[in-house]
Amino acid sequence: MLGGGYAGLMVTRKLEERLPPGDDIVLVDETGDHLVQHELHRTIRYPGFADDITVPLDELVTRATVREATVTDLDPDAGTVALADDGTLDYDAGVVALGSQTADYGIPGVAEHATPLKRLDHAAELRRDFFDAVDPDGGTVVVVGAGLSGVQTAGEFAELADHEGLADDVEVVLVERAETVAPSFPENFRATTRNALRDLGVRLETGTEVTEVTADAVVADDGEIPHDVLAWTGGVRGPDALDGERQDVRADLRLSERTFVAGDAADVVDADGERVPASAQAAVRASPAVARNVERVLDAARADDSVGHLEKWAFETPGWLISVGDDAVAQLGPEVFRGTAANVIKTSVGLTYLAEHGSLRDAIRVVREELGDDRVLPELRDREF
Ligand SMILES: Cc1cc2nc3c(=O)[nH]c(=O)nc-3n(C[C@H](O)[C@H](O)[C@H](O)COP(=O)(O)OP(=O)(O)OC[C@H]3O[C@@H](n4cnc5c(N)ncnc54)[C@H](O)[C@@H]3O)c2cc1C
Structure with missing residues (x-):
């Protein structure tokens, strides 16, 4: 198992229940911790919350071996993994669940001047930037990208400004290329989210394509927006170990004979022909099907038989x-x-x-x-x- 986020942890736990005692399960993660990432934005406002959303993987597994190491490369056909500590791993069946990284789409200046939000140190940096740059004199916080993480990040900054008595002096601006916030969601969800953001005083700049970022401003097709703090939540790309590409898979989530991919690292078209949104919810919901398919691959290998039918997964969300x-x-x-x-x-x-x-x-x-x-x-x- 590569990655101990939502998908990696959930599949590991299912396999711990399903696989025969003689099968070894190895969970590789570069941090050794499970991060409850969908609450990460909270730590911008409440830094103490970081401890609560970080749980050592060792405490969450029953029989898997947790290996703290960075995956640098993998060969899904051969079933081999290269690790940064020069180690290698071979597997009979594997799951790539390395999550995603923030996409900057090659826009000049993003890497130098903006902070993404994927890890706890990013949230800590954004909080530091807030206190260095806009507290106590005020200023502008810009969040680019109004998907799940951008909306929630803008909300946290608006509350933080209010909490610091700076509601009138700090402007929070949420910039989005699409014509609406939460563009991948149904219209009534978008409209309610828009109202909630406006009620918090967040300025919405939708239909705005960012073309460059400088130390002081976000340059867009229709003008410049100055920033004192800049969070970039503008999209996701695949992990470096997969050459930055999310892996295209169909409903059986299979990357090769013996390798599956789950969570953000996968770009899935499900059994209903729908493209699945990169989300914690999708990562968790796909996990049982991935575990059952891994079990089938291992059973077939043990019986020296072909794998036959694999389960196809459809994303259903409440x-x-x-x-x-x-x-x-x-x-x-x-x-x-x-x-x-x-x-x-x-x-x-x-x-x-x-x-x-x-x-x-x-x-x-x-x-x-x-x-x-x-x-x-x-x-x-x-x-x-
Ligand atoms: C601020 C924010 C708010 C969000 N809010 C929501 C929400 O409300 N609802 C929702 O459904 N989704 C939300 N999301 C999205 C959600 O968090 C992701 O879709 C989800 O984390 C994907 O799960 P995953 O298991 O694929 O990857 P992750 O949870 O990112 O886990 C990947 C794991 O792989 C490890 N790893 C990565 N690279 C390597 C490597 N090279 N070697 C070894 N280990 C590696 C990491 O340490 C990590 O433990 C939010 C995301 C953010 C950032």
Whole structure:
């Protein structure tokens, strides 16, 4: 298993249940930790939350061996992996779940002047930039890219400015090439997200194509937007170990005879012919099918037989949930709503995930920070964790 994010962890856990005791499962990850990435933007405002969304992989697996190493290359046909420490790994069946990296589309200046948001140190850098550049005199925070991470990042900056008493002095601008925020989502979700952002005072610059970034400004086709802090959440590309390419796969998620790909590293057209959005939700939902297909490959190899039928996966989602600062937007089926109800749903989803993959301490902090202390049961509120 290559990568210990949502897809890698979930497939590993399924395989731990399914594979015979004699089969070795190795989980390679360069950090050795599982990061609850869909809450990463929260750490811009609440740096202490970083500990709660980082869980050592060792604590989450039962029989897999966790190997902390960076994958530099792989040969999916031969089943070999090259590691940065000069080690190599051979496998009978493998899953590439290395996630994605931030795409800058070769736009000049992005790499030099903008900060992406994929890891905890990115969030820490953005927070530092905020306090260095706009606190206490005010200024402009620009977030480029209004997908899941960009919307939520803009929301955090707006709340942070408010919290610092700078709501009137800091302008948060969300720039998006498409004509709308959350462009891959249904219209009612987009409209509600737009309203939530506007209510927080975020300026929306949609239909704006960035052509260059300088130390002071984002240059767009229709003018320049000055920035003091610049977050780049403008899209995803494949990991370097895959030459920066997300791997095109069909509904069986198979890259080669013995290798599967899951999560953001895969660009999947599912069994319904739909392109699957890069998201934690899709990574988690594909994992059972990937695990079952891995099991089939191993069973066939053991029996010296052909693999035969592989399971085809279709992405079915009950809906989407995002935070916009202290507000949240939820889409459940055709319904879209925001405010307390959406926030409670978002928090319970986060809680379920953390309770399963983190700890009670993490779960309680999520409630504290997302909903306020009054929602924590009194008997737990005063406990020291
Ligand atoms: C701020 C933010 C907010 C988001 N909000 C949402 C949301 O609300 N809902 C949603 O569904 N999605 C959301 N997403 C997207 C979601 O986090 C990703 O789609 C998801 O993390 C993809 O899961 P994954 O398992 O493919 O990759 P990841 O979770 O990124 O895991 C990849 C793992 O591979 C490891 N790795 C990477 N490269 C190497 C290497 N070369 N060698 C060894 N190990 C390596 C990493 O350390 C990591 O542990 C958000 C993303 C961000 C950044």
